[in-house]
Amino acid sequence: MDEIIGGLVRAVELILTLNPEVVQVTFRSLGISVTSVLLASTINIPLGGLIHFSDFRGKRALVNLIHTLYSLPTVTVGLLVYLLISRSGPLGWLDLLFNPAGMVLGQAILITPIMLGLTITALDAISRDIRDTTMSLGASEMQSLRAIAREAQPALVSAVLLGFGRALSEVGVAMMIGGNIRGHTRVLTTAISLETSMGNLELSLALGIILLSISLLVNLAMSLSQRR
Amino acid sequence: MAILELQGIGLYRGQSWILREIDLEIARGEILGIIGPTGAGKTSLLRVIDLLEEPGKGRLWFDGKDMADRAHRLEGRRRMSMVFQRPAMLRGSVWDNVSYGLRIRKTAEPVIEEMVADLLKQVGLAGYRNRRASTLSGGEVQRVALARAMACRPDVLLLDEPTANLDPRTSQRIEGLISRCHDICMTIVISTHDLSQALHMSDRVAVMMDGQIAQIGRPDEIMEQPANQDVAAFLRAGNWNRRGG
Numbered sequence: 001m002d003e004i005i006g007g008l009v010r011a012v013e014l015i016l017t018l019n020p021e022v023v024q025v026t027f028r029s030l031g032i033s034v035t036s037v038l039l040a041s042t043i044n045i046p047l048g049g050l051i052h053f054s055d056f057r058g059k060r061a062l063v064n065l066i067h068t069l070y071s072l073p074t075v076t077v078g079l080l081v082y083l084l085i086s087r088s089g090p091l092g093w094l095d096l097l098f099n100p101a102g103m104v105l106g107q108a109i110l111i112t113p114i115m116l117g118l119t120i121t122a123l124d125a126i127s128r129d130i131r132d133t134t135m136s137l138g139a140s141e142m143q144s145l146r147a148i149a150r151e152a153q154p155a156l157v158s159a160v161l162l163g164f165g166r167a168l169s170e171v172g173v174a175m176m177i178g179g180n181i182r183g184h185t186r187v188l189t190t191a192i193s194l195e196t197s198m199g200n201l202e203l204s205l206a207l208g209i210i211l212l213s214i215s216l217l218v219n220l221a222m223s224l225s226q227r228r
Numbered sequence: 229m230a231i232l233e234l235q236g237i238g239l240y241r242g243q244s245w246i247l248r249e250i251d252l253e254i255a256r257g258e259i260l261g262i263i264g265p266t267g268a269g270k271t272s273l274l275r276v277i278d279l280l281e282e283p284g285k286g287r288l289w290f291d292g293k294d295m296a297d298r299a300h301r302l303e304g305r306r307r308m309s310m311v312f313q314r315p316a317m318l319r320g321s322v323w324d325n326v327s328y329g330l331r332i333r334k335t336a337e338p339v340i341e342e343m344v345a346d347l348l349k350q351v352g353l354a355g356y357r358n359r360r361a362s363t364l365s366g367g368e369v370q371r372v373a374l375a376r377a378m379a380c381r382p383d384v385l386l387l388d389e390p391t392a393n394l395d396p397r398t399s400q401r402i403e404g405l406i407s408r409c410h411d412i413c414m415t416i417v418i419s420t421h422d423l424s425q426a427l428h429m430s431d432r433v434a435v436m437m438d439g440q441i442a443q444i445g446r447p448d449e450i451m452e453q454p455a456n457q458d459v460a461a462f463l464r465a466g467n468w469n470r471r472g473g
Contacts, residue, residue, distance in 0.1 A: 129316035130316060130318070132275075132280055132310075132312065132316075133312070133315070133316045133318065134318075134328070134332075135278075135279075135280060135305060136278050136280060136305070136308075136309060136310035136312075136377075136386075137309060137328055137329040137332070137376065137377070137380055138302075138305050138306035138309070138329055138332060138333065138380055139332050140302055140332075143332050147318065147328075150318075150319060151318065151319050153319075
């Protein structure tokens with residue numbers, strides 16, 4: 001117990017004194033996860049809208065598949081992306097392996113099902129009523145779409161924040177694609193894993209507290225965004 | 229000349245025709261009441277008229293223009309407004325909701341301010357301008373929805389069960405507003421399960437059965453000479469409780 005309390009005190013010290021290692025790893029983590037969420041949002045929110053508003057054969061099966069992939073194991077995505085971007089893979093020429101850009105790609109793929117599924121669900125929940133209401137008040141198709149997007153905004157913000165939370169806290173992709181290289185691809189989760197195995201519990205705890213604090217902030221932002 | 233003309237309208241949904249061979253002419257400035265049992269197709273008919281549903285069969289003319297022609301549909305929709313049985317409120321305030329139709333028509337801001345203030349006064353919600361629409365009661369939502377539809381100054385106002393689930397006092401207030409719309413020459417199509425409401429408010433009443441118009445005529449004609457046994461049975465079993473028949 002003393003070891004844990006001592007570790008916590010030291011961890012707080014590391015945070016308050018802005019330990020360079022802690023700061024560097026935290027900002028790298030945030031940078032990679034924010035970029036992956038931006039990439040995933042740019043693709044998945046319009047794609048979710050397209051799936052929602054289109055009628056095609058197999059739509060229900062596709063949506064079911066997307067929902068199933070919510071729990072996609074991070075190591076599976078890590079393995080797939082590894083095969084894709086390794087030297088002999090189809091995207092090997094991009095030199096993404098063991099680079100932050102590769103981690104961004106991996107995390108974006110990892111959170112794609114969640115963002116896509118939540119976008120479709122958000123639009124399902126409001127689309128028909130709002131479409132009918134706006135159209136019956138004389139809106140054009142485009143004006144109606146804008147109103148639907150506005151109504152879905154809190155749910156879409158939640159989808160983005162949830163994706164960010166999953167990207168930030170995952171370890172499989174970061175480890176397999178990034179390789180946990182100090183000063184280059186080491187992020188909060190991989191650093192915690194490494195430092196714990198090396199017995200540096202204070203540093204691990206400091207990083208863990210930061211990770212938890214960010215998650216709490218994300219949750220807070222999510223509940224604020226859901227208030228109408 | 230009729231403002232709305234429906235010819236042979238059919239609407240297929242699920243596994244069946246929910247509207248069949250509807251022929252209907254609605255004169256400018258009249259109030260047409262649509263009555264009928266649940267599932268008769270009243271709401272579907274209003275949705276077809278409001279161009280929210282595309283009929284599988286038949287034609288619809290609005291003010292002489294064929295609404296099958298996509299070029300006329302937006303103009304047609306802009307000259308009609310519908311109030312749904314359970315109106316959806318848009319995110320934001322009461323003002324945001326009532327002004328929506330005017331904002332999408334790019335109406336000048338001072339005009340919007342004046343019209344919205346006047347409408348809120350008319351529906352008895354003058355102090356509700358900045359209230360969040362999501363916090364309104366059922367009766368208040370219905371009144372905001374009516375003000376929102378009236379703000380567009382439509383030629384045709386479509387009302388789907390506008391007083392369902394409302395207390396008698398609120399219902400009377402809504403009926404008063406509908407009468408005021410009629411006074412300014414709006415054409416009104418009102419679907420209701422409340423027979424006494426339909427009969428005392430409407431110039432003509434259409435009785436719908438199984439997706440078809442079983443009878444149409446003046447309220448006294450409908451009451452005195454039901455077209456068939458089904459219409460007579462429906463009128464006998466109807467909802468008379470509010471005004472006591």
